Amino acid sequence: xxxxxxxxxxxxxxxxxxxxxxxxxxxxxxxxxxxxxxxxxxxxxxxxxxxxxxxxxxxxxxxxxxxxxxxxxxxxxxxxxxxxxxxxxxxxxxxxxxxxxxxxxxxxxxxxx
Numbered sequence: 001x002x003x004x005x006x007x008x009x010x011x012x013x014x015x016x017x018x019x020x021x022x023x024x025x026x027x028x029x030x031x032x033x034x035x036x037x038x039x040x041x042x043x044x045x046x047x048x049x050x051x052x053x054x055x056x057x058x059x060x061x062x063x064x065x066x067x068x069x070x071x072x073x074x075x076x077x078x079x080x081x082x083x084x085x086x087x088x089x090x091x092x093x094x095x096x097x098x099x100x101x102x103x104x105x106x107x108x109x110x111x112x113x
Contacts, residue, residue, distance in 0.1 A: 005041050007050035008032075010071070011078055016085050034058070041066035047096050059101050069102045076106075 002023040008030045034054050041048045047067040048055055056070040096102050099111030
């Protein structure tokens with residue numbers, strides 16, 4: 001059963017996401033609006049994994065919100081993103097069990113209730 005919804009703005013091919021815990025938006029509908037992604041995640045208790053700042057803003061105004069993991073990394077190269085993911089995913093996943101918003105920055109990972 002999926003636990004994470006990977007937003008279309010993140011790479012489709014990532015070895016980390018080759019498990020039943022992940023579903024990529026591209027496999028559902030890569031033209032969904034943010035509200036459709038939000039509703040899909042909320043209805044299924046999925047955590048949205050994204051580079052889109054709109055989700056990190058929206059989380060403070062919606063009740064109940066889905067959880068969001070927001071990669072705020074600028075124009076990072078795919079190879080560097082994959083390295084960061086593989087190195088830090090377990091910490092990120094553990095924090096997302098406690099916090100509704102995880103912000104992943106180049107040098108730190110923040111959790112917000």
